[in-house]
Amino acid sequence: MANKLPKSRYNTPPAHQAVAPPPFPPRPDLYDEVEWAPHLSKDDAKIARRFWSLPDSFLGESLGEQPRFLRPTNDEEAHAQPMHALARNVYNHLMQEYLVPLGPGNWEQRWVDSGLNAQAWSFDDIFTGQGFDLGDITEDPDRVAGQLISGMKAQQLRDTLEKRNLSNAGTVAQLRQRLRDDKRRKHRRYHVLPRSDLTHWGIERDDTAKYAIEITDESAIGPLDMYTCAILVSPYNPTYWLSRAYCHYQQAFFDLAVGDAYRAQLLCEVLVNPSLRTRQPGLYTRTWHALEQHIRAQERDPTTGNPYPELEWLRQSNGVNYFVPTIRKAIQNVISLSLAALQCWEDYYIKENELSHQMIMIDRDLAPFQDRSEVMRPTVRTLTAAKMTPDYFFYEKRAGNAFGDRRYPYDANDKDRSADEFVDKATEILIDQNPSLPWKKCKVHVNHGVNNDTQLSIVATEDIEAGEIIFVEIPPIRGHLNLRKLPRGPIVQPLLRCDNCQKHLSARHQENYSNEVQQGNIREACRCISKQVPIAFCPAPNQEGETCAADARARYHFQACGKDWEWLHNAMRPMTSILRGYDREYYTHTNEAHTTLLSLLLREVFDITLQRRKRDPHLMAHEIDELLVLEGPNNWQTQNFPFTLAGNVQVPFDILMQLGVDIFQDLTFDTWVIQLILRKLTAHIVPWDLDLRKPTKIINQKKILAGKAQLTMPERDLAALDPTFHALYLYPGFSLFNHACPPNNNATWGYDPEVLNRLLVWSLRPIEKDEEIRISYFHPDDHEVSAVTLQRVLGRPCNCGGPHMNQRQPKAAAGG
Template sequence: MDRDSDQEDDSTSILLERREQLTDSLLQSPYDLILYLERAQVHADLGYPDLAAGDSYRALLLCDELADESFEYHEPALETLKARLEEGYPSILRKRETANANGDVTFGVEHMDIDCADEPILKVPKKAALRCYQNLSLSLLLCGCLKSAYEFCSRGLQAAPEDEDLNQVKDYIFNMAKRRLKVEEVDISELPDQGLVRREVYPWNDHEPDRHTKESLNFLNKQLQFVAPKCEVRSVDLPTLVESTIVPDEDGNIPTNKQLGLFARDDISPGETVLEEISVLTVNNRLKDSLCDVCSAPLPPLGEQSTVVGCPDCDDTMFCNEQCLELAQRTYHPAVCEKEVDAISKDPDPKESPNALYLLLLSRSLAMSATQEKHPLDLNEVKFIWGDFLPSASNAVPISHKAGPPPVWTLPFTFASNISTPLHILEKMDIDIFSTLASYDLWIFNTLYAKFRGTASARVDKQSGKPEVAAVHPLWCLANHDCDPNVQWEWGGRMKLWCREERVGGRKGGVKKGEEILNHYCDISLPVQDRREWAEGSLGGWCMCERCRKESGEMEGWEGDDKKKSKKDEYVDGIDGNGNIARLDGHIDPLEDLEDDDFERDAKHMGGMSGSREGADVRVGGDVALARDTDDMSIDEDE
C-alpha cells in the first residue's frame, strides 16, 4: 500500500472517530444546532454529501425553532445555544475548513469571519442559517439534486446576496444542468432533482447481521416454518454478474459470491403450494380507496356476511377481516392512528408513483418501529433482507491527487424522499425528530431504501397501468432467479409460490428434496439475449443461469424452446423481487406508460421495484451512471 493510501486510511479513521464523538454528543444534547453543523462537516469530509445535507437541514430546523418563541423546541434549543456560546463563539460559524490527509485545507468558506464577542445571541441563528444554506446547496449539488440545491441556494442568497460561495454553487448548478439536460439555456422549472448517493453498510452500522451465520439461518428457518414448511434457507454460491458474458477460468469455473437461497426439505409435487406469505410491509398509494390497510387486497363487498372491519379509533382505516385488524394493531397502526399520516404521498402524480411507493414503505417501517419500540433496522421484516450494498471503500471519494476516477454511486436520492418528508412523517406521528436521532437518522432511512429497492415488488392498477401497491415479502424474496424455474408465483393479498406443472422445454415439474427453489423475474419464453437485456437492470448484469449459458453457446447441450413471442403477446411474469442476486440500482425513472409500444423499451432499462401488469411484474426504475468531474463537478446521465 502506498503512502497516499495509508494517509487516506488514517484520515478516514480520524474522521470516523470524530463522527462517533459528535453523534454521542448529539444523543446527549439533541437540540444543539452547532453539533449538527459540526457533524455535517465531518460527513462532507468523509464523502457523504447526503448525510451532510441531512445534518444541515436539522440544524436549519433548529434555527427556525430559535427564531420563534411559539415553536415547540424553542426553549431547549435556546438554552443549548446559550450553553454553547459560554464556551466561546463556535468555530464552525467562522469558517469551514476541510483538511486532507496531510492536514492541508482543500476547500472551505474562508471569508466568513465574524467578530462577535458582544453579538446578541439571537443573531447567531441567522449566521448558522446561512451556513446551513451553504451546506445544503453544495451537498445536494454533489448528490445530483439540482432543483433542491437551487432552492436552498436561492434562499441563502436572499439573506446574503453577495455571498461568494453561494454564488459559486449557483453557477455550478446551472453548468451541471446544461450538461445533464443538454441545453444551452436552463429553465429553472426543468432542473432535475433525482440524485444518487452511496449504497453501503455504513462503517458505524452495527445493526446489519451476517446473514450466513448459524444464528441468522436458524432465525430465518424458524420464520419459514410458518409460511413454507417444506423449505429451508441455506447459503449458496451464485454467479457474480457483470454487464457482459463472464469468461470462465481454465477449469471452466465462473466467479461466484455467497448469497441465500430456498431449498426443498421434502419432495414437492407439481401444483403444490410452496410458500404463502403475508407482509405488513405492504402499502398502496390510493387515498381512501377500497383496499385493506394491511395487505392492500381489495376489500370484500359490504353486506350482512361481509368480513370488512374498521379501526375502532379512527373512521377511515379499513381491513379485510379481524385477522388483518389484529395484525395492524400489533405491528404498526397505533403509531399512525388518527395522526393524519395516511394522506402523505397518496394519489401522487403518475410520474412520481414509484418514488411515492418507496416513501410509503419507509413510512410503514417507521410506524412499525414506533409501535413495536424497536429500531427500524432490527424489524424482522427488514433485518435480513438484501440491500445490494457495496463496500465502503469502493464508494469512497479518493483524496489523493493521484487517484483514479471517483466512484459511481447507486442509491437513488432526493431531498424530499430521503430527508424532509420522512422527518415530516415522524412529526405527524408525534415523534421528536431531534431526541430520537439514534433511531431516525438519515443513514437509517438510506439503509431502508437500499433494502426496499433490493426486494420490493409492486402491483399496477389495471386501468391506468401505474404502480399502486408495493410490498416487501422477506421470505419470498429469498428464492433466487433462474430462467428455468421450478416454481411460479402470484401476489394478491398474500404472496404465493407453487410448484410448476411443467418446466421449460416440456419437462415434468416437481422439486426433489434438497433441490433449490428457483423463482423467475423475467419473461422466460423470450430468447436468451432478450431475457438478458430485459433483466439486466434487476440482476445487475447478464443472467448466468445454466439455460442462458447453454442457449448463448457458452455451454453445450440445451434443447429448450427459444421462440420469440410477438410484442402483443409479451407480459412480464416477475422481474426481480430477488433479495440475493438482483442489483436494483439507478435513479427512479418512472414507467410513464405500460402500453405495448413502450413496454419492451421500459422493461429493458428497469431497476428498482418489481411490479405487476394485471398480475405480472414490471420494473419502475432505470440505471443512471453518475460521473463526477473534479474540475467542473459535472454529473452526466449514461444514455
C-alpha cells in the same frame, strides 16, 4: 366595507400554470406530537461544547490563511467578527473549495491531508478539568461495593487495596486517594448509542460492541464521534448538526450530510421565522437556550484569560440571532454541495437559490452560489441528458445516486448472513413459524458467490411434484396509496379495500361504521375509517375466525392508527386545483416525481419498530427481523440507490415526528438508519398490480396537459398520470427466492385469489431434494424482457445463465 372585493374574487384560483408548483411536497401540520427533551443544564452545556470545540478548534488550526469570505475588510466587519463564532471554521473550510463538490474518488486524500483522520481524543483528553463530577457519567468512583470510600476504615482500605494488588502502605488519606485513583482508572468510561440485541440471530455483541461509541483512556474517538456526542448531549443546537454535516461531507457520506444539515436548517428556521415559533411548542425555546448555553459554557479564552467577545453580542437585543446568519450560509453550502455530489440536480438548483430569497446577503456571500452555478452548468446539462432514457421509471427521473458499496460509520459490521445460526434463524422465522404455511418443503440456504458475495437462497427439503404449492406468505410491511381521481360525472364514493387483505369493501361500509367507530362499538374497525384517507377492514371474520382488524392490530397497525396521513399520500401522488371558469378539478403537478414511492412502507417500518421497543428498548429499525434477513451493504458493491431531498430526508423526518419521535434527540432513527431501510425496501419490494409487474409497463415520462385539456381527456389517458406503483409489499421470505430467466426457473408465483395480497410460490416441474428453487420475476406471457428492464426492476445481478445473460449486462434479481 364598500372597498372590499366580492367574496368570489378571493375564492377564485389562479389560471393553469400561473403559479409554479411548490418546490417540495406538503408537510404535516404538527403541534404537540413530539415530547421534546428537557432544557439543557449548564453542566451538560459544558460537556457538549467540549465535545464540539476540540475537533472544531483543530479544524480552524488546519486552515492556514483565512479565506477571503469571512476575512474582515473594514472596521465594521472586524467588529462583527464574533457573530461568525459558531460556524466560522466550517464556513472557512467550505469556502476553500466551493466551486465543485468532493468526488467519491478524491475524498480520502483530502481527509488525510486535513489531518482530521489522525485526530482522536481519549476520556482524559475530553473530561479532565471540565468542572463536572465523573460520577455523573460512569460508575461512582467514590464507592466500593456500595460503600463510600470516605467512610472506610484504615483496615478496610488496606484489605481492599491488597485485593487489587496495590500497595496498602501509607496514611489513611493516601490509602483513600490510591483507591479513588484506581477506581477512576478502571471506570473512566463513556458509552452511547446502544445497539440491538441480536443474540436470537446468533449475533453476539460483547461489551466492546454493545455501543456504537465508547470512550475510555484506551479507546479514543475521532471528530465524527465527537460531534455525535455533542448532539446527544445538546440536540437542539444547530451548530453541532452543521459541524457533523460537514464532517460527513468530508468523508463523502453526502446523503448523511444532507440529513444533518437539514435538521440544522429546521432549527435555524424556528429561530428566524416567527410563524414557526408556536407551531411545535417548546422547540423554539430549547433551540434558543441551547445556543445561549453553548456561548456561556466557556466565557473566557483559556489562552489569554480574556472574555470571549461573543458574550457581548449575546447580551444585545437580538441575542443568539446574531449568530444564525453564518450558520445558515454554511448549512446551505453543505446541502448544495452534497446534492451536487449526489447528482440531485433539481433539488440542487432549488436549494442553491433558497437562502438568497430569504435573507439579505452581501455580494461576497452570494458569490459561492453564483460561481458554482456557472461552473456546474455544463456538467449538469451533460449528466441530465444522459439520464433521460427509458432505463428509469418516472419516479426515479428526479433522483440522484447514492452508492451502496460503503458501510455507514455506525452500522455494525457483524451480521454474517452465511453463519449457520443466521441461516437457521431465517428458516425458523420465515418457514417453520409461518402460520400461512402448514407444510414445510423448503429451507433457507447459503450460496457463496464471487468476491465473497453471500447470497441466500431457498432449496427444497424433499422431492416436490409439479404444480405443488411450495411457499405462502402474508406481507408484514405494506404500502397502500390512496389514488386521487378527477371526478367524471356524478361524484361517487371512492372504492374501498380492506387494508389487511385488499378485498373490495362496499361504499356503505364507511358510512355505516363511521358513527359506531366514533363511539368505540365496532372492534372490526378503527377511527382511521373517518379520516380524509380512510383505512378500512373487513367486517366479517376470515376462514380462521380472525378479523382483519385484529390481524392488523397484532402485526402492523400501531401508533399510526388514528392519525391523519393525508399529507403523506399527497407527498406521493398528483395534486389538484379548481380550474377557473369551469369549477372542475384538474391536475397541477405530481409529487411522485420526488421519489417518495417508499414512504408508506417506511412509515410501517417505523411503526413496527416503536411497538417492539416496548419489549426490546434498543431495537434499531433497520434490524427488525423482517429487514435483518435481507441483503445489505456487502451485497451492494456495484449498486446505486435513488436519493432526493424529499424522499430520503424531508418526508421520513416528518413521518417520525408525526409518530412522536424527536428527530433531534433520538439518534436511533438517524439518517443512516433511514437510508439503510430505504435501500433494503428498494431492492426487495413487490408491486401488487399484475400489469405493473410487466417490464414493458415501465413509464418514464408523464406529461400533465393544460387544465382545460384535462376536462376532455379519456379516462385511460388520465390513468396514465397515476403513481407508478400504488400497492407495494415486502415479503421477506419471498425475497430470498432467486430469479431465473425462463426456461431456467423451476417455479413461479402469484397472488391468492381468496386473500388478494397473500403470495404463493408453486412448482412448474418436479423439483428434487436440495435443489434450489428459482422463480421468474416477470409475468410468464411477457416475451419482451430485456437486460435493461432487469436492471431497473430486479434487486441484484441475474446469475441464472438464462437467455438475457448475453444481452446488455443486467443488474438485478428478486431475491438474495
